[in-house]
Amino acid sequence: SAVISQKPSRDICQRGTSLTIQCQVDSQVTMMFWYRQQPGQSLTLIATANQGSEATYESGFVIDKFPISRPNLTFSTLTVSNMSPEDSSIYLCSVEGSQYGTDTQYFGPGTRLTVL
Amino acid sequence: QKEVEQDPGPLSVPEGAIVSLNCTYSNSAFQYFMWYRQYSRKGPELLMYTYSSGNKEDGRFTAQVDKSSKYISLFIRDSQPSDSATYLCAMKGGTSYGKLTFGQGTILTVHP
Numbered sequence: 001s002a003v004i005s006q007k008p009s010r011d012i013c014q015r016g017t018s019l020t021i022q023c024q025v026d027s028q029v030t031m032m033f034w035y036r037q038q039p040g041q042s043l044t045l046i047a048t049a050n051q052g053s054e055a056t057y058e059s060g061f062v063i064d065k066f067p068i069s070r071p072n073l074t075f076s077t078l079t080v081s082n083m084s085p086e087d088s089s090i091y092l093c094s095v096e097g098s099q100y101g102t103d104t105q106y107f108g109p110g111t112r113l114t115v116l
Numbered sequence: 117q118k119e120v121e122q123d124p125g126p127l128s129v130p131e132g133a134i135v136s137l138n139c140t141y142s143n144s145a146f147q148y149f150m151w152y153r154q155y156s157r158k159g160p161e162l163l164m165y166t167y168s169s170g171n172k173e174d175g176r177f178t179a180q181v182d183k184s185s186k187y188i189s190l191f192i193r194d195s196q197p198s199d200s201a202t203y204l205c206a207m208k209g210g211t212s213y214g215k216l217t218f219g220q221g222t223i224l225t226v227h228p
Contacts, residue, residue: 004159033216041220042221043206043216043218044218045215094216103148103167104150104162104165105150105162106162107159107160107161107162108159109159110157
């Protein structure tokens with residue numbers, strides 16, 4: 001399975017500020033995904049990041065709030081902008097494709113964000 | 117109605133019990149079916165995945181998919197305290213690089 005790291009692992013932020021989360025995978029992958037897991041709830045896809053093109057956002061998520069970069073095949077960032085307490089969640093990246101196949105996705109350890 | 121329904125539990129069983137976890141879904145386009153295990157404060161760990169209908173076994177774990185009923189199951193035999201976690205079912209359509217749709221997760225506790 002994929003070896004995926006995320007930074008930071010957790011953070012506590014003030015409302016109105018922004019946080020950039022990094023996701024690094026040990027091998028080149030075609031697609032990277034960003035999910036949100038709100039307290040006590042399941043995972044919801046924010047956006048899909050393909051290297052060399054704009055990220056594709058799911059309904060309810062917009063680029064101004066969650067800008068994403070995908071500069072190469074092993075790295076992506078998600079920024080949570082102008083944060084409010086409602087953004088307190090676990091943010092997870094996942095990967096699919098290349099040596100890891102396209103049948104499923106592998107997840108990173110997550111970034112636990114608390115907004116005060 | 118949610119696309120994927122999963123009983124959130126919590127489910128508490130004694131060590132050695134057989135555990136049955138289930139999900140139902142409404143989208144007939146789903147072709148790939150996954151089970152993830154998530155320990156507290158960790159990311160989801162892929163346990164098993166299957167394509168279309170059928171059974172798949174891996175050690176103490178068996179995944180079943182019944183597309184005619186839109187129903188999937190994960191069975192855990194000889195459950196151990198280390199199996200205590202949240203179990204998430206997830207599904208995606210037949211195209212590559214598709215979004216996963218998750219159930220809400222079942223919290224399982226296996227007590228010694």
